[in-house]
Every structure is written in C-alpha cells, then in structure tokens.
Amino acid sequence: MTFKILRFDAQKDNRPYFQVYRHVPKPHETVLEALKDIRDQQDPSLSFRYSCREAVCGSCGMVINGRICLACRTQVGDLGANEVVIEPLPNLEIQKDLIVDLKPFWDAYRKVEPFLQAPGDVPEKGHVVAEKDMEKVFQYITCILCACCYSACPVATRDGRYVGPAALAKLYRFTLDPRDRRPFSALERVDGPDGVWGCDTVFRCNDICPKDVRPADGIEGLRRKIIAGKTKRLFRRKP
Amino acid sequence: MLRHDLLIVGGGLAGLSAALGADPTLKVGVISKVHPLRSHSVAAQGGINAALANRPDCADDTCEKHAFDTIKGSDYLADQDAAELLCQRAIPTIYELDHWGAPFSRFPDGSIAQRPFGGAGFPRTCYAADRTGHILLHTLYEQAVRRNVTFYDEWLVTDIIVRDRRLVGLVAYDLAGGEIIPLRARAVIFATGGYGRIFFRSTNAYINLGGGIGMAYKAGVPLKDMEFVQFHPTTLFGKNILMTEAARGEGGYLVNAKGRRFMEDYTPKAMELAPRDIVARSIQTEIDKGNGFENEYVHLDLRHLGREKILQRLPGIRDICIHFAGLDPVDRPIPIQPAQHYSMGGIDVDATCASPVEGFFAAGECACVSVHGANRLGGNSLLESIVFGRIAGESASLYLRGGPSEAGGDRETAETARALMARIQSVHEREAGENVFQLLNKLKRVMSDTAGIFRDAATLRRGLEELAVLREAYRRVFIYGPCGRYCQEMVVLVEFEHMMEVAEVILLGALKREETRGSHFRTDFPKRDDASWLKHTIITRSDKGPVVTYRDLQVGRYAPEERKY
Ligand SMILES: Cc1cc2nc3c(=O)[nH]c(=O)nc-3n(C[C@H](O)[C@H](O)[C@H](O)COP(=O)(O)OP(=O)(O)OC[C@H]3O[C@@H](n4cnc5c(N)ncnc54)[C@H](O)[C@@H]3O)c2cc1C
Numbered sequence: 001m002t003f004k005i006l007r008f009d010a011q012k013d014n015r016p017y018f019q020v021y022r023h024v025p026k027p028h029e030t031v032l033e034a035l036k037d038i039r040d041q042q043d044p045s046l047s048f049r050y051s052c053r054e055a056v057c058g059s060c061g062m063v064i065n066g067r068i069c070l071a072c073r074t075q076v077g078d079l080g081a082n083e084v085v086i087e088p089l090p091n092l093e094i095q096k097d098l099i100v101d102l103k104p105f106w107d108a109y110r111k112v113e114p115f116l117q118a119p120g121d122v123p124e125k126g127h128v129v130a131e132k133d134m135e136k137v138f139q140y141i142t143c144i145l146c147a148c149c150y151s152a153c154p155v156a157t158r159d160g161r162y163v164g165p166a167a168l169a170k171l172y173r174f175t176l177d178p179r180d181r182r183p184f185s186a187l188e189r190v191d192g193p194d195g196v197w198g199c200d201t202v203f204r205c206n207d208i209c210p211k212d213v214r215p216a217d218g219i220e221g222l223r224r225k226i227i228a229g230k231t232k233r234l235f236r237r238k239p
Numbered sequence: 240m241l242r243h244d245l246l247i248v249g250g251g252l253a254g255l256s257a258a259l260g261a262d263p264t265l266k267v268g269v270i271s272k273v274h275p276l277r278s279h280s281v282a283a284q285g286g287i288n289a290a291l292a293n294r295p296d297c298a299d300d301t302c303e304k305h306a307f308d309t310i311k312g313s314d315y316l317a318d319q320d321a322a323e324l325l326c327q328r329a330i331p332t333i334y335e336l337d338h339w340g341a342p343f344s345r346f347p348d349g350s351i352a353q354r355p356f357g358g359a360g361f362p363r364t365c366y367a368a369d370r371t372g373h374i375l376l377h378t379l380y381e382q383a384v385r386r387n388v389t390f391y392d393e394w395l396v397t398d399i400i401v402r403d404r405r406l407v408g409l410v411a412y413d414l415a416g417g418e419i420i421p422l423r424a425r426a427v428i429f430a431t432g433g434y435g436r437i438f439f440r441s442t443n444a445y446i447n448l449g450g451g452i453g454m455a456y457k458a459g460v461p462l463k464d465m466e467f468v469q470f471h472p473t474t475l476f477g478k479n480i481l482m483t484e485a486a487r488g489e490g491g492y493l494v495n496a497k498g499r500r501f502m503e504d505y506t507p508k509a510m511e512l513a514p515r516d517i518v519a520r521s522i523q524t525e526i527d528k529g530n531g532f533e534n535e536y537v538h539l540d541l542r543h544l545g546r547e548k549i550l551q552r553l554p555g556i557r558d559i560c561i562h563f564a565g566l567d568p569v570d571r572p573i574p575i576q577p578a579q580h581y582s583m584g585g586i587d588v589d590a591t592c593a594s595p596v597e598g599f600f601a602a603g604e605c606a607c608v609s610v611h612g613a614n615r616l617g618g619n620s621l622l623e624s625i626v627f628g629r630i631a632g633e634s635a636s637l638y639l640r641g642g643p644s645e646a647g648g649d650r651e652t653a654e655t656a657r658a659l660m661a662r663i664q665s666v667h668e669r670e671a672g673e674n675v676f677q678l679l680n681k682l683k684r685v686m687s688d689t690a691g692i693f694r695d696a697a698t699l700r701r702g703l704e705e706l707a708v709l710r711e712a713y714r715r716v717f718i719y720g721p722c723g724r725y726c727q728e729m730v731v732l733v734e735f736e737h738m739m740e741v742a743e744v745i746l747l748g749a750l751k752r753e754e755t756r757g758s759h760f761r762t763d764f765p766k767r768d769d770a771s772w773l774k775h776t777i778i779t780r781s782d783k784g785p786v787v788t789y790r791d792l793q794v795g796r797y798a799p800e801e802r803k804y
Pocket residue numbers: 248249250251252253254270271272273274275278279280281282283284285286287288371372394395396397430431432433442443444447450451481483580581602603604605617618619620621622624
C-alpha cells in the first residue's frame with residue numbers, strides 16, 4: 001500500500017510537500033501503528049504526536065483520506081482504499097510534518113474558565129448530586145480535547161477569534177453541573193460573534209467528533225441559557 | 240538561565256497534584272514531555288479507592304480495612320505506616336476532587352457510587368463510568384489552570400544535575416523550539432510515571448518509556464523493589480489495550496477454550512476478583528496448558544451482564560472493543576491476555592516523598608514509597624498518585640521554607656546542557672549506525688522474554704546478557720533526520736539510554752530475589768520466604784556498576800500471613 005504523508009519543517013522547507021512510502025499493514029492495523037512502523041523502519045525523521053493509542057488522550061488528530069479523525073482509532077483496512085493520504089489538522093499552523101500549533105485551541109479553552117466553580121469549603125460527606133443530573137454531564141466529559149472539531153469548524157477557518165466548539169461544550173458542561181455556581185456574567189463572556197452566536201449550526205463538529213460529544217448541542221444549550229438569563233433579567237427590571 | 244524554586248517533572252495526576260499541593264507563593268513550574276492532558280493517567284478506567292462506605296449494605300468499611308487489604312494484597316511488602324497514611328488520606332481526597340468538579344458516578348441517594356475491585360473486602364472503588372483517569376486528570380488540570388500554574392508543555396527533561404548529593408538543576412529539550420535548555424531549581428519533584436513500554440506487551444501509553452526513573456538512577460538516586468512488575472490479567476488480545484478490572488467487578492467471567500470458568504481451580508472463593516498477580520498467572524497457566532484459544536488468549540465474557548449494564552457501566556470498554564477488535568461485548572466474548580501494566584518499584588523515597596538526594600522528591604508511579612509492595616491492588620494507584628503527589632508538593636515546599644540557599648551550580652547545569660548538545664551533534668554527524676527505534680523494539684522483546692510473568696535464574700541471566708549486547712549497539716546509534724524541532728529520534732535516543740538502566744535494575748533485582756512474592760514469580764523458587772526476603776531491594780549506581788543492598792521493611796500491626804482468596 002502507499003502512504004502519502006504531508007511533510008514540512010519550518011526550519012528548512014519553504015512549503016509543505018507530500019512524501020510517499022510503501023508499507024504493508026498487518027491485519028487490524030491502525031493508521032497510528034502504520035505511521036510508527038513507517039517511522040521505525042523507513043524514516044525516523046517523520047514527526048507526529050501520539051500517546052495513549054486508545055483514543056483517550058487526544059494527541060493524534062489528523063486528516064486521513066480527507067476525513068478528520070484520530071489516527072489511533074482508524075483502521076487502515078476500514079478505509080477501503082489502496083492509498084492513504086495523511087495530512088495535519090487544518091485551521092492550525094503546521095509546526096513539523098503532522099504536528100500543528102495548538103496554541104489558539106488552548107487559548108480558547110482557557111478563555112471559558114474551564115473549571116468548576118463551587119463556592120465554600122469541601123462538604124464533609126461530599127456533594128449530593130442526583131444520579132440523573134450527574135449523567136447529564138457525561139455526554140460532555142468524554143471530550144478528549146483533540147481539536148478535531150476546531151479543525152473541522154468552518155467558522156474557526158474564517159475567524160481566528162471564534163472560541164470554537166470544544167471550549168463552548170466545556171463551558172456548557174459546567175453550567176449543567178449542579179455543583180457549579182458561576183455567575184451569569186461568565187456566560188455573557190461568550191455572548192457574541194466570537195462565542196455562541198458565531199456558530200453557523202452546520203454541525204460539522206458533531207459529525208467529526210470521535211467521542212460523540214456533539215459539541216453543537218452544548219452551543220445550542222448555552223444559547224438557550226443566555227437567552228433565558230437575559231429574559232429573566234429584563235423581567236426583573238420591570239416593576 | 241530559567242530559575243524556579245520548584246520544578247515538577249510530569250503533568251500526570253502525580254505532577255498536577257504536586258503543583259496544587261505546593262505553596263502558592265513559590266515560583267513553581269510543571270514540565271511535561273507531552274501536553275499534561277495527554278499523560279498516561281488519562282487512560283485509567285476502573286476507579287479510585289476510598290473507604291467512603293457509601294453503599295448502604297457496606298456501611299462498616301473503614302480506612303483500617305482498606306489499609307489491611309492493601310497490605311495483604313502487597314504480599315506484605317508494603318510499608319504498613321505508609322499504606323495506612325494512603326488510606327486515611329483517601330477519604331478527604333475524594334471529597335476534595337468532588338468539590339473541584341470530578342463528575343463521579345452517583346448512587347440513587349446522590350452520594351458517590353462505589354464498585355467492587357479485586358482483592359478488596361468491600362466495594363470501595365469510586366468511578367466515573369469507566370473513564371475515571373480521564374475525569375480526574377481533566378479535573379486536576381482545570382484546577383491548575385484556575386491557579387495559573389506555569390507549564391512547560393512538550394519539554395523533555397534529559398538530565399538532572401546533582402552536586403554534593405544535592406539537586407541543583409535540570410536540562411530539558413524544548414520540542415517546539417528545538418533547543419536544549421538548562422534550568423535551575425532549588426527543589427525538583429519527579430512525577431514521570433511508569434516504564435511499561437520497556438515491555439513488548441503493555442497496557443501503557445506509547446510514551447511510557449520510564450526514562451525518568453533511569454535518569455534519577457544515573458544521577459545517584461537509589462531505586463527500590465524494581466523487580467516487582469505488575470501484569471494485568473485482562474488486556475485486549477493483540478493490542479493489549481486494558482479491559483478494566485471493573486469488567487470483572489461488574490460481574491464478568493473468565494472462560495477458557497473448554498468453556499470453563501477456570502478461576503474455580505485457582506481461587507474458588509474470590510473467583511475472577513482475586514488480586515491481579517494471581518489472576519494473571521492463572522490465565523497464563525491456562526494458556527500454557529493448552530486451554531487457551533489459538534494458544535494465546537482466553538475469553539472475558541460480559542454477555543450475561545446484559546446490554547443496559549454494559550452501556551451504562553462499561554461504555555468505554557465497549558467502545559474500545561468495537562473500534563479496536565471489531566466486536567461488541569454485548570454479543571460476543573472479548574479475547575484477552577495478560578500484559579505488563581504497572582511498575583510497583585521505582586525511585587526510592589520515604590513517606591514524605593523525599594529521596595536520599597537533598598532537594599529531590601518523587602511521587603506517583605515513578606516512585607516507590609512503598610505502598611503497593613509486591614503487588615498493587617486495582618484502584619490504589621490513581622489514589623497513590625494524587626495523595627503522594629500532594630504530599631510531595633507539601634514536603635518540597637516545607638523543605639524550601641527551610642530556605643536552602645542557592646547551591647551554586649549554574650556552571651554545571653550549563654555544562655551538562657552543552658555536553659548533551661555536543662553528544663547529539665556527534666551522533667548526528669555519523670554516516671550510519673543503529674536506528675534507535677529498532678533498538679527500542681529489541682529491548683522490549685528482551686524484557687518480555689526474560690522478565691515476564693514467570694521467571695527463573697537462567698532466563699534472567701540471559702536477559703542481562705542480551706541487554707549488554709544492546710548497550711554495545713547503542714554506542715553506534717545514529718540520528719537520520721534533522722535535530723531541530725519535534726525530533727522524536729532525539730527523544731527516544733535520550734530516553735533509551737535511561738531505559739537500559741531501568742531494564743538492568745529490573746533484571747538484576749529479579750535475579751537476586753530468590754523467592755516468589757506478589758507479582759514476582761520465580762519458577763525455581765516458587766514459595767514466599769519471609770525469613771530471608773521480607774525486605775526491600777535497593778539498587779544504587781556506582782562507577783563499577785549497580786550495587787545491590789537490602790532494607791528491612793516496617794512491619795506494623797499486621798503480621799504476614801499466607802494470602803488466600
Ligand atoms: C490502561 C491503564 C488503566 C489504569 N487504570 C487504573 C485504575 O482504574 N485505577 C488506578 O488506581 N490506577 C489505574 N492505572 C494506573 C494509573 O493510571 C497510573 O499508575 C497513574 O495514572 C500514574 O500517574 P503518574 O502521574 O505517576 O504518571 P503519568 O500519568 O504517566 O504521568 C507521567 C508524566 O510525566 C511526564 N514525563 C515523563 N518523563 C518525562 C521527561 N523525561 N521529561 C518531561 N516529562 C516527562 C509525562 O509527560 C507525563 O506528563 C491504570 C493504568 C493503565 C496503564
């Protein structure tokens with residue numbers, strides 16, 4: 001089989017180029033395993049990120065035959081093609097080969113205050129949370145921050161200031177959590193075109209997410225909470 | 240030169256917990272070779288132990304009972320005071336994690352849910368479905384972001400510098416910048432994780448090479464009990480991805496090719512929930528006896544649990560089976576085999592996480608306090624990483640408050656950085672030589688073949704000989720690509736050097752320990768021998784090679800007895 005891999009080294013190349021390798025994958029081999037074999041046996045200079053090899057650490061997002069996915073969870077056989085084309089995630093600058101600069105992604109993450117805000121001291125026997133309420137956040141906590149959604153998002157392509165689906169889904173996760181007491185002003189921070197109103201609702205993030213987080217559900221949820229919060233405030237002002 | 244009061248190496252649970260435990264007025268930095276959220280801790284599935292006694296029918300669980308289970312599970316090699324400390328701290332730790340946002344699964348009364356785990360007398364493992372490591376690592380990272388901790392992401396620490404038995408600094412390779420950088424610190428905490436990938440079959444992340452342990456050893460810090468390597472009984476055949484113990488905790492069966500629940504022949508009382516060392520050996524014995532499938536694996540059968548329970552309690556496991564093995568455990572049994580899983584041994588530290596080198600601390604899987612002794616119980620290692628990470632942060636802060644003056648050492652630190660650069664340069668200038676990735680693959684084979692589940696003197700000696708051959712080959716190592724940014728050849732080149740030390744200490748410790756205890760099973764010495772071996776192996780590096788000594792262990796209130804399950 002042929003593997004066509006995008007190569008780029010900012011320290012020596014003017015522009016990215018494709019390099020072609022031949023490699024015979026083993027049965028059930030994943031694209032990440034194929035990349036490692038190619039690196040170990042043919043070209044040790046090939047760079048890509050990896051860690052867990054089981055789709056939980058979020059290191060190995062890339063574009064494989066035109067589709068954004070995790071290399072460690074994509075089986076070569078399932079691609080049904082004789083040629084595998086591998087490129088780095090779009091919407092982010094290439095640092096080396098398949099490694100991109102995730103700074104904009106992490107900056108957006110930090111912007112939403114991605115931590116639980118529970119006031120007071122640790123309750124002696126822990127928080128009491130209904131089983132069902134806790135399970136509501138489970139959809140969002142499976143997010144591994146792989147940046148696949150950010151890369152797939154047409155708004156992030158257009159506008160570098162847009163915080164993107166993962167960060168917004170993260171914020172929504174906290175607003176769903178009965179232990180969280182962040183003030184409404186924390187939501188207002190994403191009440192604009194860089195935040196929830198930037199979303200085009202084309203749901204590319206939902207389609208692409210390798211962990212079925214459905215970030216757009218979170219964006220929708222935040223929009224509803226923001227509108228509800230503002231309406232409430234409006235009524236409160238009226239006598 | 241970059242200067243800190245305290246540098247923490249490792250962004251897994253132990254490292255983050257250390258950062259959160261450190262005095263916030265100090266200048267602290269966390270260095271990690273991958274973004275902290277990519278650390279191996281994220282992959283932990285089953286849960287974290289604490290005697291919360293939340294299940295109504297188990298209200299009389301206590302931290303003493305947790306400590307007893309831990310000590311018995313350790314085959315009595317744990318330091319009993321340290322194990323008690325771990326279990327006492329467990330309860331407030333869980334409630335703090337909960338307050339920080341960890342979304343633990345709940346019981347119907349709204350309290351934190353708990354499930355049974357191997358070797359435990361009560362269901363005391365707290366969890367978030369089967370993604371416990373994931374939610375805990377994200378929670379601690381979120382708290383670190385909240386407190387504005389300084390991170391050096393994607394920096395690989397390559398050397399520590401010790402002068403007069405006192406730590407003075409570090410050298411690191413900044414992958415994104417492509418540079419080698421000296422850093423000064425008055426104290427350092429290592430939280431670099433385990434060495435799983437020194438073995439061919441391992442549940443660990445690819446990045447778990449264990450370089451940190453070897454680096455400490457090279458700098459003169461002793462290593463403790465390194466011969467104790469945990470093999471997990473149930474890993475997905477072929478890929479060795481973990482199938483959490485929770486799968487058995489929730490009621491899964493182990494079945495051989497004859498269709499028999501063979502654990503009946505080994506531990507009729509505990510059945511599938513005996514401690515890991517015993518279950519792993521039982522599976523391997525079945526396979527060796529010809530009762531396995533294709534002579535390679537047995538089945539983990541979850542089908543009788545039903546679709547709903549699998550979906551609710553083990554969704555991650557199901558996902559992995561579907562995506563990595565093309566089967567749904569709702570309809571088909573899972574092919575499993577044992578694989579390396581955890582490092583009980585590690586950098587020799589006491590219960591304050593201090594090592595014999597002043598200013599150098601260690602916590603988490605890279606360290607050995609020891610709370611797990613010869614065998615760790617499931618759910619105790621996330622706990623250890625968080626509890627002792629915190630203790631390390633606190634002790635290092637206390638040490639710094641004592642105000643050790645800057646020991647000097649700018650010159651040594653800078654020189655070490657220059658020496659590394661020169662060495663990389665000279666390796667790079669070679670025209671040809673050994674490919675380091677292939678050396679790594681060879682090392683894994685050696686360790687799996689000679690220091691696996693069953694060991695004896697002859698194979699361990701062969702392991703040491705084969706390791707010596709690899710050492711020779713490493714002298715001819717060579718770098719193909721440019722040595723600039725994100726040069727993963729450089730990463731593995733540096734780590735491999737340290738890994739060879741780790742491998743040697745494991746093999747040597749295993750060869751010298753002429754008994755069977757916990758995970759260390761010697762076919763030529765198949766009995767536990769408390770009269771001669773109730774002691775820790777301590778291996779220190781000298782100019783003439785490794786020096787092996789022993790330290791008596793602290794037996795507390797629990798006298799060693801035979802382990803029956
Ligand atoms: C698949 C799996 C499932 C598990 N499930 C459970 C469970 O259910 N319950 C339980 O209690 N335990 C479980 N464990 C064990 C537990 O996950 C680990 O022991 C624990 O997470 C270790 O944490 P740590 O912080 O010590 O190390 P890690 O999380 O491995 O972190 C190590 C850190 O050190 C950094 N690092 C290493 N070397 C360097 C260097 N040279 N320079 C810079 N940075 C470096 C890495 O980047 C990383 O950030 C499981 C383990 C595995 C393999």
